[in-house]
């Protein structure tokens with residue numbers, strides 16, 4: 001079971017107090033995008049074995065959205081961070097690099 | 110005006126490892142706004158008489174409390190009959206601040222779990238570290254209780270006050286009662302009374 005810490009209210013709890021919100025850091029493709037780009041935006045997702053970035057919501061707590069970096073095989077959580085960002089903060093990336101040297105996720109490494 | 114009544118008519122369960130009770134009607138006012146805004150803070154303090162609560166805590170004055178719900182939400186608890194007057198005072202204090210204050214007293218219910226084993230009861234239902242060193246009087250926690258949302262705090266070392274939605278009061282009372290049934294104490298924490 002995942003143990004997450006909400007960066008907004010500071011509460012640490014297991015995943016049933018939260019709700020998963022899917023893959024993090026998606027760039028929205030609007031009406032200007034072509035069909036393929038729009039299809040990718042809607043349906044194409046990473047499905048990694050290892051480092052992954054997700055959106056979560058503290059649904060039974062403060063109600064706020066945040067981001068989580070975790071490992072899909074061990075359920076180790078590398079860190080959680082603000083929802084108000086388009087990419088993982090450097091401190092989170094550094095922590096992942098210490099534990100999973102050479103990791104790559106989409107355009108991030 | 111009609112007489113306010115509670116959802117369960119003051120139901121009580123006293124034959125288990127802790128006493129579960131539906132408390133009398135409780136005044137509750139939700140205040141949403143930027144809690145760093147000085148006008149919002151002053152209005153909350155003025156209407157409650159309590160200090161501004163830190164993240165995850167509840168503060169209490171003589172007859173009212175302020176609970177921290179999220180970075181943009183407080184809950185003011187006061188006697189049920191005082192809600193209109195305190196709400197008016199709150200609105201007046203907020204002035205032009207971008208904030209919302211609403212009487213939610215009749216949308217919620219208040220229950221209590223009392224006794225030296227009260228921690229065991231809550232710990233069975235909520236994903237919260239309820240060990241005596243981790244959750245203490247003065248803290249306020251919103252969480253999941255079995256299958257519904259709830260919030261609680263400890264007025265004293267052996268008392269929990271639980272807030273839930275009024276429509277879910279029967280469910281919350283029932284799961285608390287099951288978790289408090291006789292002989293079901295878990296015994297992982299030392300009994301504060303020194304007993305077994």
Ligand SMILES: [Zn+2]
Nearest residue numbers: 006009058062
């Ligand atoms: Zn939270």
